[in-house]
Amino acid sequence: MRLNVVAMGEGPPVVLLHGLLGAAQNFGAIQKAIAARGHRVLALDLRNHGQSPHADGMGYATMAEDVAETLVAEGAWPAAVIGHSMGGKVAMALALAKPAGVERLLVADIAPVTYPTPVxxxxxxxxxxxxxxxxxxxxxxxxxxxxxxxxxxxxxxxxxxxxxxxxxxxxxxxxxxxxxGMGEIGGWPAMPGRYGGPVLVLSGDASAYVKPEHHAAIRALFPAARFASMAAGHWLHAENPRAFLAAVEEFLSVA
Structure with missing residues (x-):
């Protein structure tokens, strides 16, 4: 499925994937700031969200395939991928399924685990x-x-x-x-393979989505993962955009 894309800027591609019930527009100020620093930034509406098509199935392998198809069509492959919450799970699934298409991965406040019935x-x-x-x-x-x-x-x-x-x-x-699809969204599928590229798992210090006991599960799939936290709850980029942007800029600049 080809997804709706909001693109701005020129340079190496950076992809933004929103969380559940969000949309590409939620990254507005963050997207502009990253683009102003020399990147082509593509914010995607995931399936059944924003202006993207509607279809049955909210599995992470399916949503990752949507993203891959869209980025290839946009000439943004490979790219650095940043995903928040549900979008972070999509980003992780994409990196595991198609590692050659993901240059680096920033996962914002989510882990590759099954959560209890989501609120x-x-x-x-x-x-x-x-x-x-x-x-x-x-x-x-x-x-x-x-x-x-x-x-x-x-x-x-x-x-x-x-x-x-x-x-x-x-x-x-x-x-x-x-x-x-709420069961699929709250869950995490068994996915083969590992992604060896650079990974930053960025958490809100007032959020309980990424717990210390999740670190082993993350490193089993992403052996180069490092962990950081910032002053925020679950909606990092909305609650503390300055700190979120600083973390993104540092991550994108590391060779």
Whole structure:
């Protein structure tokens, strides 16, 4: 599947892969900053997200194949790949399946492990329960999510996927396919091979997604992995963009 691409800048390619229920646009300021430092930066909408096509299946091998097909078509192969959360798992799957296409890999706040039922399962169910009727306003939709999603900024993040300019409003994302694939998204498939290139696993110091006990599983697949943390929760690039960008710049500059 060819994915939607937002590209800017010139130079060695850098690829940005967003997390669950996000989109390429979430990297806006980060993408501009990396591009300004001499890189061609491609932010992708993963399948069922943003403006990319909708299709059944949210397995990481499938999503990694989407990314590979898109990057080859864009002439951005090989590339440095940066992925956050679900996008980090896609990036890891891509590096394992097609190591020649990944020059280096930055994984933001996720590990190649199966997580307990993700809290996002509750969010997706709440999104599906919003009655998409004529006259539905953003305030109405926000109120419908409030019990399941108490944090107002997170509700705003989720509602960026709802198109209110149409009557009735509709989801931009493939919400049904995402809901059906939540088990795959929270899991991690058994994948053969190892990736020996440079890998940075960057975690938020207030996040519990990458735990010390995950390090062995990471190094089993990525023997050159190194670990770093920064002042942030799970959404590193949104919560502390300056520190995230500094880590990215350093990682990209290391020979």
């Amino acid at each position: 996002f399962t509750r969010y997706v169910a709440a999104m599906q329960a919003i009655p998409l009727r004529d006259g539905l306003t953003r305030r109405d939709a926000d109120a419908a999510l409030a019990e399941a999603v108490p944090e107002a900024p997170l509700r705003a993040f989720l509602l960026q996927n709802l198109i209110f300019t149409e009557s009735p409003p509709r989801w931009r994302i493939g919400l049904a396919a995402i809901a059906a």
